[in-house]
Amino acid sequence: MATSSKVTSPMAAAALLLASLSGVNAFWRMDCHSPLGLARIDPLVDYGKIAAHSHIIFGGDNFSPTAGYDDLIASESTSCRAKEDKSAYWTPSLHFQHSDGTFEVVGNQGGMLAYYFLRDGGTGQQIKAFPAGFQMIAGDTNKRNFTGPVPDPPESDWTADELTQASLAEKALGFNCLNYASGKTEPSLFRHFLPDKSFLDANCADGIRLELSFPACWNEAAGVAPKGSKSHVAYPNLVQDGVCPEGFSTRLPGLFYETIWRTQDFVGKDGQFVLSNGDPTGYGYHGDFIAGWDVPTLQKAVDTCTNLDGTLESCPVFTLQTQPEMAAVKLSMPADLKNENCAGPESTLPGNVPIQSGPQPATDNHGGVAAPTYAPSSYAAPSKPVVPTVSPKKPVYSKPSYPGSFSIQDIQNAGVASTSRIATSEASSTSAAVYVAVTPAPSAPAETDGGSIIGTTTYTSDGAVWEVAIKEIDITVTAEPTGAARRRRHLAQHRHIGDSHGL
Template identity: 50%
Template sequence: MRDFRLTAALAAYSTLFPAFTTAFWRLPCRGRTGVARLDPIVDPGEISSHVHSIHGGGNFGMSSDMQTLRESSCTSCAVTQDLSAYWTPALYFMHTNGSAELVEEVGGMLAYYLLYGEDITAFPSGFRMLAGNPLQRNFTWPVPDPPKSSWSGVQVSQEALRQKALGFNCLNYAGAAEASLYRHFMPNKTFLDENCPDGLRLELMFPSCWNGKDVDSEDHKSHVAYPDLVMTGTCPEGYETQLVSLFYETIWNTYAFKDVDGYFTLANGDPTGYGYHGDFMYGWEDGVLQAAVDTCTSASGEVGDCEVFDIQSETEQRQCWFDLPSELQNEDVQMHADGLPGDMLIEWGPAYATMDKGSATTSSSSSAFLSLPTTSISFSVNAGKLLGQADALNTAEAATTTSTSTPTPTPTTSLQTDHFTEEIVYVKQDVIVMLGEGGVPYTTSTGTRRTVSTTTTTATQTSTVVSYVEKRDSVPVELEKRDPVAEHAIRHAHNHHRHMHKRHGH
């Protein structure tokens, strides 16, 4: 990752946000309190199934709540009165020998607090929420997103808005910036190697409409909802209370793996990105966040411009860590030899993931999804390839992921030629896309997989490694550039702050 040290002054941009608001602040969390299989919202009191990258209050742990966070002696974020916890799944690179290497997170996390709407309220005491769906493995809406002015019906359903709230932003500081939430899947490694020298920025917009009574819900989502344009718009009935809007950014140094054989996956076994998600647990000191919402209305985005906040240095932010529970102290989350930590199964979809424990060399069965005005498709896969693929269909409106199991040659630690027999099974399966009003797809179903033919061949492999995993260098094709008006709300804020991104990695 190239190291930029720029100190260019920031210009005012009061016209870059929607007319009804210009106020926001970016909360830098330059430190990281830890990387571990912990999630006190989804898995309270237990070890989580997958690894998270965690920022915020230093008293984070398996059983954290607002009170324990407020007892933290430090925070990895800039504002010392904020002891909240912010976490997302970590990003890993899967090597062809089966090991999973943690990708470098550049510059920590940025948590945007955006003052969209009117009569905005701070998060209530004890509040917590989850955004995204860790089991999702496809995108069930038109690709690319149509202009927001045309969204209606199922396009503004909560299911659709949740999927549109994810972003994977290719970073190239020498070129034009991509819009926030531009694409909703993780680009394939070939694209990242060729186009993203400054890494990949993962983005997540949280719901900002609240039912006004519950600080949590059984699924950690049902007490909140998205406005009908994801970031802005009208709150649905029953969720009229407008919360401060929360938006996460993390940058990962994917370019460090340029030309290295393998593929990227989220820690929850998701190589597609559709299952990206994040958690927030409130831990602000009483009254501070509401005071900031009411008075910190600068358009600069700088936390230092808000007199309510006590700011600590980046050095202090990087000196805050939580204590690992004894069960995790010997788990190597930096370079895990046998697949993802937690033995998390890697599943390519498009069916919902199980997130079961299993070998990282095993993926879900082959299937496909199309968001095209059609009723069914058929396809064939080679189910016996040593190195499987996730191939893209031929248009920006169609995405197919193909997954196969991997035969394992005899382990060896020296250079040798391996001869092995592989059976190729050609299968066929129908995928039915149900279309609603205006040709908008609203659900899919898959038929029974049918064997068409089989054949047996002998293959030769020269290697020095002890095992192999599937190589997945291709996932759904890149999206066409979205309508620029659709992302007016936050896109220009990113463009304006590119110097700050270059300086700190954000």
């Protein structure tokens, strides 16, 4: 498993290492740099009506309360980077309730990323492009509890209860505490609830990243858009990877949303964070998707854009826009919503949505009133929602894979014995798998893996400046029955060291 002497550049070494790891598949990140708008529009749940709560919306400019595939395909432009992607992506917005009872939207950092993962669960199954008319919903707006153990146990220890679709859907939500200066990053889908304000103030200096994984298994017989847009799809048994359940045999791209909110702007201010659907726990986070792709174009991208770096530049199928071009694309606001101020400050959440902390399910609130009359809402120091405590200081790395990363489990799958480990300072206290991040990491992170850097290079992608450091590290390989042997291995780490734009 030694690195070939023909590999002469750090980037080539990184690509070779990633390509050698079973379980790490191609993906790309669809950068939707600026939202179309913030509005109570949701054509999947409240078709033709004013939606119950506000959403932050990205994608094709023909999005509307009645938008469907044909409308989106006919969009003149999109707020996402690839001109070919006229899809619609939307999630609830995040708001802050001040101590005087008023609400204002939390600032969004850099739009959203929609990851397209090309994972087949090791089956060799073809991944099929989203068909014309395809739509789906992930998450449950009324959910206010979590039924599984906290934190997630290693996937190899998941019980039958934890492998149900209901449990997998609970694990498909993530709330990633961002603190780049700390030298530590949390795995995606590590925490399944929204931390309270005191935790965010103390630990998340760079905000909170809300994450959502969509089902990637489709029952073609159920159609592309059944009522409710959930019954036709299912999660593979590892949420983002693994095997599809019986009856859902068609493999789709694994869609994954990331949206960053600037909770750090409210440090020292009295109040609470709450999603626009009245959820202060995060358990009711959800998202919607309507495909707006020309199907042959998307299928060509799925079949041919199989690089492991996740950049759109690696895929010649796409015609890429600049950030100013994306930012110029805005929603045509329906007449009955033009006077609604979803951003605030206002005395209620948009649509007069009540705050419901659970743990019982929230009640539906589909008033659908136009230009609502805001009634002052009483404010009291919020009672803490029923959420567990998971410290970011000692994260438990229990996922075998997450966006843009690979794990020791991937190396094990490539033929290294199960006793092998890449040691880090955080790993000594846990028996769970340890991750080597290649997604954005803080500037000058602490060198904790014991390796020595043998080469570096930098490159720019999607406006971000990255450094690739190639390290040589020791790993132990157990060869039965002769025992263990030490080997040297080249390891690639991608570090986010800055931005080429003013985000």
